[in-house]
Amino acid sequence: xxxxxxxxxxxxxxxxxxxxxxxxxxxxxxxxxxxxxxxxxxxxxxxxxxxxxxxxxxxxxxxxxxxxxxxxxxxxxxxxxxxxxxxxxxxxxxxxxxxxxxxxxxxxxxxxxxxxxxxxxxxxxxxxxxxxxxxxxxxxxxxxxxxxxxxxxxxxxxxxxxxxxxxxxxxxxxxxxxxxxxxxxxxxxxxxxxxxxxxxxxxxxxxxxxxxxxxxxxxxxxxxxxxxxxxxxxxxxxxxxxxxxxxxxxxxxxxxxxxxxxxxxxxxxxxxxxxxxxxxxxxxxxxxxxxxxxxxxxxxxxxxxxxxxxxxxxxxxxxxxxxxxxxxxxxxxxxxxxxxxxxxxxxxxxxxxxxxxxxxxxxxxxxxxxxxxxxxxxxxxxxxxxxxxxxxxxxxxxxxxxxxxxxxxxxxxxxxxxxxxxxxxxxxxxxxxxxxxxxxxxxxxxxxxxxxxxxxxxxxxxxxxxxxxxxxxxxxxxxxxxxxxxxxxxxxxxxxxxxxxxxxxxxxxxxxxxxxxxxxxxxxxxxxxxxxxxxxxxxxxxxxxxxxxxxxxxxxxxxxxxxxxxxxxxxxxxxxxxxxxxxxxxxxxxxxxxxxxxxxxxxxxxxxxxxxxxxxxxxxxxxxxxxxxxxxxxxxxxxxxxxxxxxxxxxxxxxxxxxxxxxxxxxxxxxxxxxxxxxxxxxxxxxxxxxxxxxxxxxxxxxxxxxxxxxxxxxxxxxxxxxxxxxxxxxx
Amino acid sequence: xxxxxxxxxxxxxxxxxxxxxxxxxxxxxxxxxxxxxxxxxxxxxxxxxxxxxxxxxxxxxxxxxxxxxxxxxxxxxxxxx
Numbered sequence: 001x002x003x004x005x006x007x008x009x010x011x012x013x014x015x016x017x018x019x020x021x022x023x024x025x026x027x028x029x030x031x032x033x034x035x036x037x038x039x040x041x042x043x044x045x046x047x048x049x050x051x052x053x054x055x056x057x058x059x060x061x062x063x064x065x066x067x068x069x070x071x072x073x074x075x076x077x078x079x080x081x082x083x084x085x086x087x088x089x090x091x092x093x094x095x096x097x098x099x100x101x102x103x104x105x106x107x108x109x110x111x112x113x114x115x116x117x118x119x120x121x122x123x124x125x126x127x128x129x130x131x132x133x134x135x136x137x138x139x140x141x142x143x144x145x146x147x148x149x150x151x152x153x154x155x156x157x158x159x160x161x162x163x164x165x166x167x168x169x170x171x172x173x174x175x176x177x178x179x180x181x182x183x184x185x186x187x188x189x190x191x192x193x194x195x196x197x198x199x200x201x202x203x204x205x206x207x208x209x210x211x212x213x214x215x216x217x218x219x220x221x222x223x224x225x226x227x228x229x230x231x232x233x234x235x236x237x238x239x240x241x242x243x244x245x246x247x248x249x250x251x252x253x254x255x256x257x258x259x260x261x262x263x264x265x266x267x268x269x270x271x272x273x274x275x276x277x278x279x280x281x282x283x284x285x286x287x288x289x290x291x292x293x294x295x296x297x298x299x300x301x302x303x304x305x306x307x308x309x310x311x312x313x314x315x316x317x318x319x320x321x322x323x324x325x326x327x328x329x330x331x332x333x334x335x336x337x338x339x340x341x342x343x344x345x346x347x348x349x350x351x352x353x354x355x356x357x358x359x360x361x362x363x364x365x366x367x368x369x370x371x372x373x374x375x376x377x378x379x380x381x382x383x384x385x386x387x388x389x390x391x392x393x394x395x396x397x398x399x400x401x402x403x404x405x406x407x408x409x410x411x412x413x414x415x416x417x418x419x420x421x422x423x424x425x426x427x428x429x430x431x432x433x434x435x436x437x438x439x440x441x442x443x444x445x446x447x448x449x450x451x452x453x454x455x456x457x458x459x460x461x462x463x464x465x466x467x468x469x470x471x472x473x474x475x476x477x478x479x480x481x482x483x484x485x486x487x488x489x490x491x492x493x494x495x496x497x498x499x500x501x502x503x504x505x506x507x508x509x510x511x512x513x514x515x516x517x518x519x520x521x522x523x524x525x526x527x528x529x530x531x532x533x534x535x536x537x538x539x540x541x542x543x544x545x546x547x548x549x550x551x552x553x554x555x556x557x558x559x560x561x562x563x564x565x566x567x568x569x570x571x572x573x574x575x576x577x578x579x580x581x582x583x584x585x586x587x588x589x590x591x592x593x594x595x596x597x598x599x600x601x602x603x604x605x606x607x608x609x610x611x612x613x614x615x616x617x618x619x620x621x622x623x624x625x626x627x628x629x630x631x632x633x634x635x636x637x638x639x640x641x642x643x644x645x646x647x648x649x650x651x652x653x654x655x656x657x658x659x660x661x662x663x664x665x666x667x668x669x670x671x672x673x674x675x676x677x678x679x680x681x682x683x684x685x686x687x688x689x690x691x692x693x694x695x696x697x698x699x700x701x702x703x704x705x706x707x708x709x710x711x712x713x714x715x716x717x718x719x720x721x722x723x724x725x726x727x728x729x730x731x732x
Numbered sequence: 733x734x735x736x737x738x739x740x741x742x743x744x745x746x747x748x749x750x751x752x753x754x755x756x757x758x759x760x761x762x763x764x765x766x767x768x769x770x771x772x773x774x775x776x777x778x779x780x781x782x783x784x785x786x787x788x789x790x791x792x793x794x795x796x797x798x799x800x801x802x803x804x805x806x807x808x809x810x811x812x813x
Contacts, residue, residue: 097804206753210746211748237748237750239748241750295748
């Protein structure tokens with residue numbers, strides 16, 4: 001390779017400056033294999049080169065946090081001696097190119113991240129964003145993504161217990177497929193460190209093939225255009241049965257104390273664990289390419305080093321334990337070979353036969369990737385957008401508006417999606433799909449965690465700082481509605497092209513918003529993922545930070561659901577409703593076709609007060625149900641509580657549309673037994689939460705005071721809206 | 733005219749083929765050593781009305797692109813009789 005031929009590094013996604021930095025660091029021209037390794041490790045996806053300077057400011061410490069950002073997953077202590085791993089990832093780009101396999105391998109990747117901490121994966125959540133369902137291609141993507149998640153998740157025996165599905169124009173050609181996973185540390189916490197020179201590196205799992213060559217640099221780090229479909233060979237195909245074997249073999253290795261450390265092979269292939277594990281431990285590694293189990297005989301060295309073939313792990317093993325490790329892998333039917341050795345050199349040396357084909361400092365690959373302080377600037381369009389009318393004009397008739405919002409696929413039942421997922425596996429699911437937050441009883445001890453994912457792209461489009469704060473607050477509130485205490489978040493930051501100053505501004509503002517809200521609510525960030533370049537043909541998605549909140553519920557039996565419990569219970573609204581909070585609301589979009597104005601105003605002190613009220617209300621057994629109004633406001637929240645348990649209700653006052661559909665945060669619709677109403681009022685007062693009596697549970701109508709619909713009609717609309725929209729695709 | 737078409741669908745070169753890999757692992761267990769490079773595809777037979785063999789082929793190719801194969805990860809071959 002010569003300098004006069006710039007194509008190779010450009011084709012690998014590196015810039016000229018980056019190429020020069022590599023040359024400078026090595027003191028010579030990189031070989032072809034080295035260049036390929038740098039291209040994946042220095043890609044946006046692996047190096048966080050545009051986001052790192054901003055992510056540094058996020059709060060990451062807390063009393064329960066055992067492992068923060070920078071490892072395979074965050075680790076949180078939920079009770080003495082019981083720790084869980086929690087992480088979210090994106091698989092947006094692969095899922096656009098090949099929805100079924102893209103979504104499936106997304107599950108595989110996050111599961112291995114959790115596994116790499118020594119944790120057994122026990123629950124998945126899938127926040128999804130698609131275009132409107134009136135487009136046939138979108139319906140195809142929805143079906144294939146859901147099918148991919150269920151095919152992989154169900155096969156490996158990990159239940160999918162929650163998530164979201166949102167449909168909006170901006171995601172039409174750039175769907176978002178985020179996946180979060182929870183795992184329980186079974187025996188001991190593992191670290192991805194290659195300690196101990198002389199130790200062996202054992203590669204185990206599937207064979208290495210040509211799939212996903214350069215996936216990190218080519219797919220995840222560039223926006224889409226017409227040529228995207230030609231990037232097809234980068235797609236990976238998942239094999240869930242191998243993954244299941246990989247889970248069991250890895251956990252047995254941990255249980256028997258046979259590994260010093262391990263890490264999964266994801267983006268960047270074997271180059272990633274080989275450089276990251278050694279860099280963290282201050283060691284080096286010699287890799288013998290000829291020992292790697294290949295699927296195709298004629299692979300080039302660079303292909304072997306960056307192949308993203310799925311279902312593989314690299315373990316560092318003491319020489320005396322190698323035999324035992326190979327036996328465990330053989331028992332589980334997995335190929336395992338010693339492919340490398342830990343050295344003192346601090347370098348990653350790759351040999352083919354006797355020939356040294358790559359020799360680079362491990363740190364240079366893993367730690368010294370470029371750091372960009374990209375230009376960001378508040379775009380002028382945001383001011384016009386914020387002063388524009390928020391779409392709060394009154395509807396022609398309230399009942400019609402209610403049914404339209406209820407019929408919106410963003411609001412209506414997602415049963416069609418979650419019915420395809422196994423969500424009850426292990427019998428630990430106390431509350432599953434459809435709940436404010438999933439509540440999972442942990443296999444060890446009588447303790448549960450509450451998990452949710454939230455992120456409103458519309459709010460973030462109108463104001464990324466406020467939108468991000470609102471996302472954190474809603475996630476915390478959802479967790480608190482079940483009675484749990486919000487403890488920590490993982491985040492998946494989905495944005496457009498960071499090289500554009502307005503997109504970068506959205507990112508910077510959103511990260512600042514997450515940081516401020518997490519500090520105020522005492523929920524540090526344990527890690528996450530950044531997905532840039534979510535653009536197709538130059539049009540970016542709404543900035544969409546997804547917050548994955550984890551809460552602790554000390555008594556699983558005290559968990560509160562969203563459904564009304566019994567006729568005669570009193571419905572109360574906790575928190576204040578502002579008639580001005582219709583900007584970016586579902587009402588404004590569905591009824592008036594407007595996405596403009598300012599998002600709802602958030603007071604984090606009020607949010608904290610509400611969270612305290614909900615927790616104590618659940619623990620004391622006062623609350624029979626709790627559900628927070630979000631999309632669609634109070635009417636939808638009350639309706640959902642009725643729909644969840646097939647009970648009607650009657651409200652005691654008439655409100656206008658600006659109250660009924662307002663999406664003010666920091667509120668919850670709660671119920672209690674009539675004889676305990678005073679007690680609940682006392683509790684609210686102590687927490688400084690305004691509480692208003694709103695109505696009574698009972699009857700066969702959804703009676704909102706100013707209008708009413710039959711319960712059967714609401715049920716029909718809620719349950720059938722999504723399947724009916726999708727059914728159009730049956731006639732191809 | 734009525735034509736018979738045969739479509740052979742195979743995973744693309746370089747794409748992981750879990751079915752093939754599983755068979756490759758299972759055969760030695762049954763005593764069949766020395767077997768390698770197993771790939772599993774599918775064969776689809778269909779009959780269709782068309783004015784001539786060229787039109788028949790054209791229509792089947794379109795069906796392959798849209799439904800019979802997944803062009804992202806599979807290749808196909810159409811034979812018209």
